[in-house]
Amino acid sequence: MSLEDPQDQRGAQDRELVGVTEEGVDYDALEDLLGEKVIGRESHVNAEAFVIRPDEVQDTLFALRDEAGFDHCSCLTAQEYEDRYESIYHLKKYDDPTQEVGVVVPTSKRAPRSQTAEPVYRTADWHEREAYDLIGIDYDEHPDLRRILLPETWQGHPMGMDYNQDQPQVVTFESHTNPLAEDHKGEESDTMFINIGPHHPATHGVLHLKTVLDGEQVADVKPDIGYLHRCEEQMAQQGKYRKEIMPYPDRWDYSSAGILNEWAYARAAEDLADIDVPEYAQVVRTMSAELSRMAGHMLAVGTFALDVYGDFTAIFQYAFRDREKILNLLEDLTGQRLMFNYLRLGGLAWDLPEPREEYFDTVRDFLDELPQNVEEYHDLISSNEIFQIRCVDTGVLEPDVAKSYGATGPVARGSGIDYDLRRDDPYGYYPELDWDVITEDGCDNYARVLCRLQEVEQSARIIEQCVDLLEDWPEEDREIQSNVPRTLRPDEDAEIYRAVEAAKGELGIYIRSDGTDKPARFKIRSPCFSNLQTLPELSEGEYIPDLVASLGSLDIILGEVDR
Amino acid sequence: MSSQERSADTEAAVQSTQEDRMQGADDRFNSKLREAFGSSPFILTKFDQFMNWVRGSSMFMLQFGIACCSIEMMATYAIKHDLDRFGAGIPRASPRQADVIIVPGTIVSKFAPRMKRVYDQMPEPKFVVSMGSCTISGGPFQKGYNVVKGAEEVIPCDIHVPGCPPRPEALIYGVAKLQERIANGESSPVTVKPYELKQFGDLEQDELVDHLAQDIDEETLVMRYNWADSP
Amino acid sequence: MTGTAGTVGETASVFLQSGSGQGATEGAPLADTVGRLLGFGSNMGPGETLIAAFIGAFFIGNLMLAMTGVAGPWAKRKITAAFTDRIAVNRVGPFGLLIIVADAVRLLSKELVVPDGVDRPAWDIAPILMAGSALLGFAVIPMGNGIQLADPETGLVYVFAVSSLASLGLVAAGYASNNKYSLLGGLRSIAQNIAYEIPLVITAASVVIFAGTLQLSGIVAAQTEPLVTILGVSIPAWYAFVNPFAFVLFMAANLAEVGRNPFDIPEAPTEIVAGYQTEYSSVYFVLMYLGEFLHIFLGGAIIATLFLGGPAGPVLPGIVWFIIKIWAVFLFTQWMRSAIPRVRIDQLIEIGWKGMLVLSFANLVLTAVIVGLIA
């Protein structure tokens, strides 16, 4: 499949044609478009979903992508029922993410085989590998169906229904002595194989890049993830909706962007159980979420500088200095520096710290200093010529490629894709506020860094407005929590996929309820997971330092990649 | 296995591991001279004290990040907290040049062997600060199918810093405590690398091996990912 | 000018006065001074010369090692910390100074890990070569107050020759370590050193054209005359003032030569772990670390000698001025390290071959023309 598919180019008009109405998606029109392929229809809380046969996946998705304009495969959820396996492709449009559709592919229990969607959406590659790894669905024609999160030696599929966790995993000595010792010397090849990671200063955690070098140039790079697969989904499935799940989101994207992640869960669960959030709480949420985003972006800029500058140099330290200030604010608000656990379903854990005036003053002080600090970053980083020759035009990610990989967040916006869920799929208090979505057309490492730096400024704008609002908020109206039943039991078989704009991009949560107080399936769509997939596109043919810089500019957090 | 049995089993295993580690006194710091002279003449005592002071005052850390805790670890190195004040703030990228490894985060089955390797690559005497509840017990992810229940399963730890994540101040306290212990010559009593020598020994009392003894050649058994029953 | 280029200690004739201008007994190689102090008389036999030379060498070697000792574990941290708003070591001894002892002893007492499959003896020789080559260079540097081990006529050439021995050490370390990162580091450093050695030497040649001699003491002496006198303050004819262009070029090339940002790619911690030193621990690591700092100081010494009037300076004795100048250069490298991103290997080579080389030749030709016209 070529990305420059003529169909894709001509898409702009076609997209209007099928299934788009004033109010959103016309699912009947879509059903007509798919015709025979649809064997059933489900209605999820967020969108309608079509049930199709497992051997018609590609045809269906091609039709939806090319005729109806669903160019963003945001997530693939796989799950096991009593009687069947199911893969759900959650499709969206980059132009308007409120237009969603689900594609449900049931497969039989005995031989769970389904056609791969990889030719349609490149991003499906990893998503399907994950589904294979954790659930055990086989995807036919998949280019490289291996385990992705668990070790190759793993026995069983842990998110399946009959998995016995107490079953020891036995690994023989042969398969273990030195997992990296494989000799990669090829016949007459001039290339060198090198393992970057899992422990390497440039990988920002525990990522393993299987790299083939041709001299200093990267001939091939294969990210190998799973070194931090902490069973987040299992943990969430074992927790009760009301309070037991909320601590975990903080640990997905742990670059102090915790509140954004909490919001992702809160949003999905609130929509699922139909819980309202008081307006006051929404404002506080918005403010704290933007503080989180700033802290996350500061870390991203700091570590990117670490990658390009090479040591714990001034910029890294300055970024941490500014982060500390944000963390202080967040700590005053939530009581923790990193794992905030501040949001609750239907509201917040508690109100702003008293005395409020003092808190507002500290926030304002911080905001007043910020432009100066950002200026400092521009002086030190973006206007440095050496930095520019290092970053401009390296790690180029074309918009089409980015879309096909499902890239979101600053990575997408750095490639000129105007996609920000805060604006396009409004939630919280964002629609009421005045701020801009930043896009940069450079498509390179430099653009992504600039994007982050500017987003910090935008976040500051949002916070400023929130502070003004909060200050004038009448005292009797400060409702932080709506009524939520003590035990939450969403309707049986209600399914929802909801996303928010987290620090790294679209963080989506899929929840299926089975009528109990715990989710039957909890799936996390992590932006880093999709963004990391673009790494080979960014770095093949480039030099090692650019590989490292590109990785830094993608700003992955392994906790979120591996979950 | 009933819980009764299991706890007995666990206890035995703990004992054996401890015994392995306790073989005699902690001779990690012993010099050849000292061995030759037997009990400690004045000058050697002074020398030992000096060496302990040296090791306790200055250490290179391994630049090693795993999970959320590593963010706080970086904050500890950085401006406000500045771990370098204690002479412990130089992160070295290569394990060959590091003295202390701070294990900051959740260890999962795929990473455990790699971490062991990194630890092995460090030259003696080396010390381990395990940071966060994840490295103590698996922390919030203890029930996960893939999570190793604490760093102690893989490498011996000198200091545990609890918290999720521990604040930078706590980590500094942990490092300072480690320095204090080293300076007093009382680091944790580990001289063997337990997994190297005794892994099979531990397994022998294990139900698994008992059960599968006929089928599995003991020699080929190296590790189990089910860490729940291990000590 | 009289004098024979010869082995250490054999040159006994009268040399040009070294730049400090303080005290009358100076100017003779250090060995002679030592010999006089020991009462060997002015005509020493070979045995006495040997002893005197050893003592002299011992003195200079230790001076330099002490300086790196201060620089490596302590000053470097403090300087970096100052750039990044931190404090750095302050618990161990006054200002954390005892960290020097602690660091040194601790590193020396660590286990020496010899990885499987290293290529010995290359693996063992490399660190020694790296530290040794830099130390050798100091033998001919005039440090003021008569501290100069030997003053051969080809002193400058000698300095460059021995200091580039380090490249050999680098590549040997990289190759022998049996580690791909080391290999990459070794290759990078060889590419870098070759690319920057040439501009370095050529720029130095422009100074030689000015001074008309390769002898370091001669170069220093040539810089003593005042260049201009403004308001009663006479600015000496240091080549940094005479030919600032060459000075800047030389500083830049020197940064590459010692492998500091923006040219620290042979180590590049975030790319190739620690480059050629990845596999070294304990004593060998100390040697490499020492070698690195010695090279920075040697670079500083060369810069001081060629461009900053060697040990010249008012009030303070020459050796103090000399050390101040070396440290200034060291500070400069640390500053660069803190503030400048590193370039990529291909850019580095490009800058070296297409930029620095051309510029340095231009500088050489220009200098030659100017000197030719004036003289």
Ligand code: SF4
């Ligand atoms: S202890 Fe907490 S903060 Fe640390 S790695 Fe584990 S979950 Fe993350």
